[in-house]
Amino acid sequence: MDLNSWFEKGMMWGEYVDSMTRNKEEMISIYERFALTSEDKSRLESLRAQKLRAIVLTEDWCGDALLNNPILMRIAEAAAIELRFVLRDQNLELMDQYLTNGTSRAIPIYIFIDQEGNEVGVWGPRAPEVQALVMERRAELPDKDAEDFQEKQMAIYKELVTSYQNDAAIWKTVSNSIMNTLLK
Template structure:
């Protein structure tokens, strides 16, 4: 698989934001408000000479992408890393090489590559702490056969989305999870 070709095929940050329809405002809001810690910036500046790049498998309707993509963009800026966005649903050939647990097309997936196109690391779709939060919320839902399951599930996802949008400590947690994938 030629990851350089996938990188070239991807959308830049501005191109991706321009085509977003669902979570554009939320993603841009997190991007505008998140700032890395100074010690993280220094660590990332030290690897700028590696000229790493990132391919982001994503879709704009994804709540996890709304949280993770803007955090990655800030990490990438500090690392001098170019980022390209590849839409999952139009690029299943690439997505199917990065399935979560070998079966799920969960997104976002961040594929870190060097200048030759060699894979350096992969991250996604969630930080472990966020996965635990989601699992705890799902465990509290009624049985799938219960008449109020869908309503309760939607309430949970809406609440989770609001937390992603407003709890800035989560943004740092995500950054802390992403960086070891390529450092």
């Protein structure tokens, strides 16, 4: 299937939000509290004429999607980018074309396309600075064979998701990273 077909298959923002069974309130909370600066909006204005679209590979259980999707939505509003949300687990054929490091089905992945369906940029699953933060936190974990590995891993993920939900600096980092991909 070509990218235009994948785009047409996807859900609009409202449909996606309505379908969510996990992280819905948390994601909406970020959406409601995050705002682009006037400077960001001015920079994104130049994209409006391109009439870009984006395929958003995501799942509602994903902590990174909880952080990134509402920020992408604000960017899309400012740049007039039409979004379609495609669930990763039901669309592995597309996901497997956008593996992280060639092996990982990490999400979200944003595939930006033009009106003809040509790929013009790909972003995800994390801003580089957020990836560095996650790796730094993972480095604190005991060996995977350790009795308390699972418990400590869950504690770290919980702390990260709390940061994702409340740290405006992280939101700005994500926003800048997505905009850098779009404004290349």
